[in-house]
Amino acid sequence: MATKHRSNGGGVDRVSKKLQASVERGDYYEAHQMYKTLYFRFMNQNKHAEAIELIYSGASLLLEHNQHVSGADLCILLVEAFDASDAPVNSANIAKVTGLYKQIPADIPEREHFLSAALKWSAKGNPKKGCSHPELHQQVALIFWNEKSYALSRYHFVHSMDGKQCATMLVEFHTTQGYPSEVDMFITQVVFQ
Incomplete structure (x- = not known):
């Protein structure tokens, strides 16, 4: 205990x-x-x-x-x-x-404060100076994906170096919230980010 x-x-x-x-x-x-x-x-x-x-x-x-x-x-x-x-x-x-x-x-407002502080702390362990740790971004992206917060998930996947999971999430994001004619926009947004 x-x-x-x-x-x-x-x-x-x-x-x-x-x-x-x-x-x-x-x-x-x-x-x-x-x-x-x-x-x-x-x-x-x-x-x-x-x-x-x-x-x-x-x-x-x-x-x-x-x-x-x-x-x-x-x-x-x-x-x-x-x-x-x-x-x-x-x-x-x-x-x-x-x-x-x-x-x-x-x-809960403190949730985002907690995440912000954790991302800042994790930058100490990232070889890329000034960037939060990709493993933390990946895990947070999975949480947002599970919560169906696709835009937030996409943001964290971009910083995670987990292209395969990101692509799978984008397919789900597009099929649940986009039109068939917008498929290129879902991919383009990630590229521009």
């Missing part, structure tokens, strides 16, 4: 116990506050691995219990922790980001 941490002193242990009690009671507002308190304590102590583990499990728990705004808030802190700790931009961390991202409903 998200609330089990190594002993870090009386303050952290006390807050951890409060967090555990809040989760057991279903008091997710208080749990959200406790997650943030522990997160900032760990970060101030340069215990980045513990902060990342805590905030990731907290975001997962809150999102699973439909606490979307609070969960998204913790997701943003996760990316901040990745950035502050120079966490590697690897498949495992990208999976954490995208796994959380797809749990946040599209109408």
Whole structure:
């Protein structure tokens, strides 16, 4: 569970116990506050691995219990922790980001802030300086495709270097939302992007 941490002193242990009690009671507002308190304590102590583990499990728990705004808030802190700790931009961390991202409903404003922060963080791991990591773009493109947000999916596929999936999505995009005479326009838009 998200609330089990190594002993870090009386303050952290006390807050951890409060967090555990809040989760057991279903008091997710208080749990959200406790997650943030522990997160900032760990970060101030340069215990980045513990902060990342805590905030990731907290975001997962809150999102699973439909606490979307609070969960998204913790997701943003996760990316901040990745950035502050120079966490590697690897498949495992990208999976954490995208796994959380797809749990946040599209109408939650923090969702886009989270994605923006994640794309900025991922640029550190891309050999092309200043560009977000293609694997993150690919995973986000698949999420948007699944949500039938074709234009957003297309944008991320363009930056993903996954031409095959992009082409398959474009075929679906055209057949569900275009006219037969517009097939060339769907391809041209991607080329111009």
